[in-house]
Amino acid sequence: MELQLDGLVETVTGHGSVVAKHGPSWRMVGVVIIGSHSRVPFITGQLALLHAEFQKFMCDVSVHFVPEINDKTTASLLSWTKRLDAVVLIGAVPVPLAEVVVESGTPIILWGEPSDGPCPAGISNVTIDVKNMVHLALAHLVSQGHRRILLCSCRGSYYSDLVTKSFFACAEEYGLKDEVADWYFDSWEEPADPERMQEILGWLSARSQPPTAILVEGAIRATQLIRLLGTNEWPIPERISVLAISASAHEPGAMEELSMIVCSMKDGLVRVAEILPEMFRSRTRVVRVEKMATFCIPGMTCRRLEEKDVS
Numbered sequence: 001m002e003l004q005l006d007g008l009v010e011t012v013t014g015h016g017s018v019v020a021k022h023g024p025s026w027r028m029v030g031v032v033i034i035g036s037h038s039r040v041p042f043i044t045g046q047l048a049l050l051h052a053e054f055q056k057f058m059c060d061v062s063v064h065f066v067p068e069i070n071d072k073t074t075a076s077l078l079s080w081t082k083r084l085d086a087v088v089l090i091g092a093v094p095v096p097l098a099e100v101v102v103e104s105g106t107p108i109i110l111w112g113e114p115s116d117g118p119c120p121a122g123i124s125n126v127t128i129d130v131k132n133m134v135h136l137a138l139a140h141l142v143s144q145g146h147r148r149i150l151l152c153s154c155r156g157s158y159y160s161d162l163v164t165k166s167f168f169a170c171a172e173e174y175g176l177k178d179e180v181a182d183w184y185f186d187s188w189e190e191p192a193d194p195e196r197m198q199e200i201l202g203w204l205s206a207r208s209q210p211p212t213a214i215l216v217e218g219a220i221r222a223t224q225l226i227r228l229l230g231t232n233e234w235p236i237p238e239r240i241s242v243l244a245i246s247a248s249a250h251e252p253g254a255m256e257e258l259s260m261i262v263c264s265m266k267d268g269l270v271r272v273a274e275i276l277p278e279m280f281r282s283r284t285r286v287v288r289v290e291k292m293a294t295f296c297i298p299g300m301t302c303r304r305l306e307e308k309d310v311s
Contacts, residue, residue, distance in 0.1 A: 145305030
């Protein structure tokens with residue numbers, strides 16, 4: 001049965017099972033990018049790098065961009081996915097949409113987390129371990145002597161609420177409850193609002209004891225903030241350190257020397273490619289959650305504090 005599902009044998013009436021003449025069949029996998037248009041070049045670029053990885057498992061990839069979810073785009077998306085062997089959803093995926101795709105019968109993998117609730121049943125989920133990323137970020141900053149830490153998160157990002165919740169929970173574990181604060185960018189869309197970016201300067205200047213480090217959600221946002229601070233007498237890292245949380249070690253538009261906590265999208269897409277054959281072979285859905293590894297990339301924007309700096 002497994003050989004038949006893989007297209008290696010075929011059943012011929014009156015003759016039984018024989019070696020298939022056409023060989024194994026190729027599968028078409030649809031990758032749906034939902035939400036921010038700015039993420040499309042980055043994600044499609046990652047997929048292009050992994051073209052051979054998908055071909056290794058007899059899969060061709062077709063990319064579809066959905067800027068927003070409404071009745072019209074949902075109907076169009078469902079019509080498209082029914083012609084596919086599997087679909088991968090990436091971005092701000094609403095739970096109802098994921099459930100509708102599952103009900104359509106198309107095998108589904110969700111890269112990331114749903115934007116408005118827990119992952120529905122019947123979905124293989126490859127995801128960033130956000131809690132671990134934040135924990136590693138704070139552990140790194142504390143090891144460098146930082147205690148007064150500011151979080152800059154992005155409203156509308158896939159993980160904004162979880163990043164903030166994890167930040168304060170972890171800060172409490174380290175005994176930093178009264179020494180940390182949070183700030184937010186109004187939107188995940190690029191570029192950042194210049195007026196909102198300027199407001200952070202006033203906020204920092206008004207503190208009797210300003211933070212010694214800033215943890216920023218997104219490598220591009222961190223780069224924008226570093227440039228703003230650097231041109232307004234807040235040199236990095238001499239006066240304040242910056243550490244970014246990113247889904248890529250090489251995000252276009254980010255500083256090469258940026259200190260980052262990274263959970264690689266490329267590694268996540270490799271896991272997707274590896275899961276697909278099992279989904280095709282199995283008559284039942286492959287339901288699993290894959291947490292990607294997190295690692296730290298040291299850069300020039302985060303330094304160790306000396307004792308005199310802490311005071």
